[in-house]
Amino acid sequence: MIELKNIKKTYKIAKRESGLSNAVKALFKREYTKINALDDISFNIKEGEMVGYIGPNGAGKSSTIKVISGILTPDSGQCIINGLTPWKDRKEHVENIGVVFGQRSQLWWDVPINDSFELLKDIYSIDNKTYKKNLDELVSLLNIEEVIKTPARMLSLGQRMRCEIAASLIHDPKILLLDEPTIGLDAVSKIAVREFIKKINKEKKTTVILTTHDMQDIEALTERILLIGNGKILLDGSLNELKKKKSPIKKVVLDFKDGQISEIKCIEGLSLVSNINGHAEISVNTDILAVSDMIKLISSKLNLTDISVAGTSAEELVVSLYKEFQI
Amino acid sequence: MKKYLSFFNIRFVNSLQYRAAAVTGIITQFAWGIMTILLFSAFYKTDASSFPMTFNQLASYIWMQQAFLALFMTWYFDTDVLESISTGNIAYELVRPIDIYNMWFTKNYANRLAKAVLRCLPIIIVAIFLPYPYNLAPPPSLEALLLTILTIFLGTSILIALSMLVCISTFYTVNNMGVRMVFLFFAEFLSGAIIPLPFFPNNIQTFINLTPFAAIQNIPFRIYVGHITGVAMYKGLALQFIWLFISILIGRLWLKKSLKKVIVQGG
Numbered sequence: 001m002i003e004l005k006n007i008k009k010t011y012k013i014a015k016r017e018s019g020l021s022n023a024v025k026a027l028f029k030r031e032y033t034k035i036n037a038l039d040d041i042s043f044n045i046k047e048g049e050m051v052g053y054i055g056p057n058g059a060g061k062s063s064t065i066k067v068i069s070g071i072l073t074p075d076s077g078q079c080i081i082n083g084l085t086p087w088k089d090r091k092e093h094v095e096n097i098g099v100v101f102g103q104r105s106q107l108w109w110d111v112p113i114n115d116s117f118e119l120l121k122d123i124y125s126i127d128n129k130t131y132k133k134n135l136d137e138l139v140s141l142l143n144i145e146e147v148i149k150t151p152a153r154m155l156s157l158g159q160r161m162r163c164e165i166a167a168s169l170i171h172d173p174k175i176l177l178l179d180e181p182t183i184g185l186d187a188v189s190k191i192a193v194r195e196f197i198k199k200i201n202k203e204k205k206t207t208v209i210l211t212t213h214d215m216q217d218i219e220a221l222t223e224r225i226l227l228i229g230n231g232k233i234l235l236d237g238s239l240n241e242l243k244k245k246k247s248p249i250k251k252v253v254l255d256f257k258d259g260q261i262s263e264i265k266c267i268e269g270l271s272l273v274s275n276i277n278g279h280a281e282i283s284v285n286t287d288i289l290a291v292s293d294m295i296k297l298i299s300s301k302l303n304l305t306d307i308s309v310a311g312t313s314a315e316e317l318v319v320s321l322y323k324e325f326q327i
Numbered sequence: 328m329k330k331y332l333s334f335f336n337i338r339f340v341n342s343l344q345y346r347a348a349a350v351t352g353i354i355t356q357f358a359w360g361i362m363t364i365l366l367f368s369a370f371y372k373t374d375a376s377s378f379p380m381t382f383n384q385l386a387s388y389i390w391m392q393q394a395f396l397a398l399f400m401t402w403y404f405d406t407d408v409l410e411s412i413s414t415g416n417i418a419y420e421l422v423r424p425i426d427i428y429n430m431w432f433t434k435n436y437a438n439r440l441a442k443a444v445l446r447c448l449p450i451i452i453v454a455i456f457l458p459y460p461y462n463l464a465p466p467p468s469l470e471a472l473l474l475t476i477l478t479i480f481l482g483t484s485i486l487i488a489l490s491m492l493v494c495i496s497t498f499y500t501v502n503n504m505g506v507r508m509v510f511l512f513f514a515e516f517l518s519g520a521i522i523p524l525p526f527f528p529n530n531i532q533t534f535i536n537l538t539p540f541a542a543i544q545n546i547p548f549r550i551y552v553g554h555i556t557g558v559a560m561y562k563g564l565a566l567q568f569i570w571l572f573i574s575i576l577i578g579r580l581w582l583k584k585s586l587k588k589v590i591v592q593g594g
Contacts, residue, residue, distance in 0.1 A: 071421045073587050087587075091424045099422045106419040108337065115337060122333035123423050 001207055002045040002175065007067060007077035009038040009231075037063045038074060039231035047174075048205040050197075052222035052239075054212065056322060060231040061211040065179050068209070069099050082174065095124065098168035102180035105160065106167055107152040113163050114148045117170055124171035131170070138166040141196055158189030165193065169200065176200070178210045182217055194220045215318055227321060234325045242317060248286040251310040252294070255279055259302035267297055331429055335437040342441035349445040356393040356450060363389050364461055379525040383460040384552040388523055390454035390463040391548045397442035398483040399544040401514035404490055404507065405435045412497040417589070427586070428579050431494065435487045467553035474560050478547035481567040486543050488574035489514065495578065498585040513538075519545045525554060539570040 015033050016026040038060050045051055055061050066072035067079060070086030070093050079086060084093045100106075107116045121131045139145055142162040147155055155163065161181065169176065178197070182190045198221060200206050210221060218225060218239065225242070227235035235242070251273075261275050269288030273281040284294050291309060298304065310316070364386050371382045380388070392399070408431050411417045420427055454463035466472040493510050497503045515521060517540035524535060524545045535541050546563040549555040555563055 066418070069418075069422050071418050071589070073589075090421070091426075094422050095424045097422065099419075101418055104416055104419060108341075111337065111341060119333050119337055123330045123425055125329065 001047040001049075001082065002043075002068065002209075003078070003080045004044075004064075004067070005042050005078040007038050007041040007064075007074045007079060008036070009063060009067070009072065009074045011035045011037050036231045038067070041077070041228070041231070041233055043226060043233060043236060045207060045209065047207055048201070049224065050201045050208040050210070050222050052210050052212065052218040052225040053228065054215075054218060054225055054318060055228035057213075059228045061228060062179055063231075064228070065099070065177050065209070065211060068175075069097060069177055070094055095171070096173055097175045097177060098171070098173035099177045100161075100164050100168045100179065100181050102161070102178070102183040105152065105164065107160065107163060109153050110151050112149050112151055113144075113155075116152065116163075116167060117148070120167055120170050126171055130172070134170055134172060135166075138169060141199065142166050143192065158185050158192075161185060161189065161193065162196075165196065169206075172204075173206070175207045175209070178208065178212075180212055181210070182212060182214050190214070190216070197221060227318075227325075229322070229325050235321065239317075242321070250284050250286055250291065252282050252284055253280075253306075253308045253310075254282065254298065254302070254304060255306040256302040256304050261302070263301045264298055267294075270294065330425055331433045334430055334433045338434050338437035339441045342438050343445065346445075349442070352397075352442070352446050353449050356396055356446065357453070360389050360393040360450075360454070368461075380523070380552065380554055381460075383462070383464055384554060385523070386461050387464045387552045388548050388554075390450065391551055392520070392544065394447040394450040394454070394463075395443055395479060395544075397446055398439050398479065399486060399518070399520065401486065401490075401518060401520060402511050403439070404493065405431070405438060407434065408494050409497055409503065412494070413502065421586070421589075428491070428575075428582050431491060432487055435490070436483070439483060439487070464552070466551050467556070471550050471553065471556070471560070474564065475547050475551040478550060478564060478567060481564070481571060482543040482547050485539055485567060485571050485574060486514075486518075488571060488578055489539060491578045492574070492581065495581050495585055498589060514540055514543075517541065518543045519548075523548075525549070539574060542567045542570045 011034070012032045013035055014026075014030050016022050016031065041060070041064060053061050053064065063072060067074050068081065068086060070090040073087040081093060082096055086093045107113060108119070117135060120126075126134070139148060142165065144159065144162050144166060147159045147163065152160060152163070165178075165181065176197075181197075182193055185193065194217060197208060197210070201208050208221075210217065212218060223238050225235070225237065225239055226233060256278050261272065261280055264270055264282070265272050267289070269285045271283055273283055275281075284291065289297075295307065298307070367385055367389075368382065371378060371385075375382060378385070397403075411420060417427075420430065451463060455465075456462070466475060490510070493503060493506055496506045500506060517535050517538050519541070524532060524541060527535065542563070546555065546567060550560050550563065
């Protein structure tokens with residue numbers, strides 16, 4: 001369905017040191033640095049798959065999305081989506097995709113949302129019946145009945161984002177590209193957006209590629225994740241697989257009234273990280289000492305008021321991945 | 328085709344709602360028209376025979392100019408287009424199954440036309456009833472009137488095609504203020520927006536007539552006042568077609584080349 005092979009793209013960026021003399025110098029001679037935004041990217045995505053595309057800022061996520069959506073022409077490499085090369089057959093290709101750029105808006109600022117949708121209907125030449133059916137469905141699923149008669153400028157970010165998503169799906173695309181769709185949204189809107197994405201992926205078999213910095217998005221939505229850093233694909237696998245790969249060390253935070261913290265130091269598999277006035281942090285190797293045993297042991301030695309065991313959140317996983325790959 | 332019509336529609340309707348802007352625009356253009364006519368009347372009092380047009384022809388020219396200012400104003404650019412390039416919102420235009428050039432052209436046309444529709448009628452009606460020779464006189468023939476209408480549309484198209492070139496240059500400069508200023512200077516002066524072209528010295532006129540700017544408002548207004556007649560009208564029409572073809576061709580090729588290199592800014 002989506003096939004990328006050895007995609008490369010370098011950006012040339014003008015650079016100069018600060019200061020007047022350097023500014024004058026730059027008038028005559030510019031110095032450029034080359035940045036490998038995409039450095040030999042290859043991956044395949046099957047129909048109906050939902051893929052989370054993660055990586056730190058500037059890793060090349062948006063550039064990849066732009067290549068897939070036909071906006072950016074790569075320097076070299078192959079990209080075939082439904083048998084079309086996006087940047088060559090742009091007009092035909094984009095009929096089949098829906099795109100949401102979380103940081104931009106596709107809705108007309110001062111006309112009611114409805115009018116923006118009507119315009120999209122004409123742009124994609126959607127017939128009346130299909131349009132009505134899709135619109136009704138999207139409007140009720142995304143819960144935007146009340147806002148579609150309002151101009152975009154008067155909507156909250158959460159309402160607008162839901163309208164943006166509706167706008168990108170009005171033509172029934174086979175592929176949905178979401179570039180940070182939950183950026184800046186509150187918890188309720190985030191959940192609504194996630195639920196909706198899940199639903200259309202399941203019911204309409206829409207292929208979804210999602211870039212995000214929000215690991216809850218990834219946890220809630222995607223089976224497969226692609227990790228990109230410095231323009232290279234570093235990892236391609238499922239979230240669970242990755243979690244298993246994670247080291248067995250867990251962090252435990254304790255609050256206690258009295259007792260000697262030094263006693264627990266000698267327990268095998270435990271080590272003390274810090275201890276300040278009855279607030280201690282220890283790390284446990286769960287291969288040696290199971291969490292339940294650890295709690296039993298500690299509570300027998302200390303008068304605990306609070307204990308918390310940090311689980312393997314996706315967030316931490318990603319941080320540790322970033323560290324591991326030094327990106 | 329239908330998609331471009333809808334673009335036209337949404338733009339047109341959107342621009343129509345600015346009534347206060349239209350009213351103030353009409354007042355400004357009246358004041359400007361009267362001032363210009365008074366200025367020229369002082370010159371005409373000295374020696375009317377040394378001018379290429381009769382005073383009434385000149386007054387009609389100026390009233391036409393004021394009535395259709397929105398179509399021929401050279402300093403007006405579609406800020407949407409400029410912004411979409413410099414902020415990167417063009418990303419959303421590129422993910423639509425549409426031709427970017429056609430869409431921008433249509434949007435631009437709709438904007439200008441909506442502005443002109445609101446403004447031209449009051450100016451024309453009042454100008455017709457002004458006392459002779461300060462009034463807007465009727466055209467010399469029905470043929471001239473029809474050709475005026477046709478050449479107004481063509482002239483506007485040429486101006487839009489030229490300003491598209493300025494827009495496309497935004498791909499290379501990010502802030503295109505400089506390019507716009509240079510364009511503005513030439514377009515305003517050479518199109519006859521400040522002083523009608525027949526008032527220029529003959530050898531300069533010969534040169535100006537070779538530029539596309541002479542094919543914008545110069546031709547329709549001079550046909551209307553009867554300063555261009557007979558075969559010359561059709562020569563003017565042909566000249567417009569040629570410039571329109573050339574400027575659209577250059578614009579399309581340049582845009583195609585720019586889009587290949589486009590780097591959408593930000594994010």
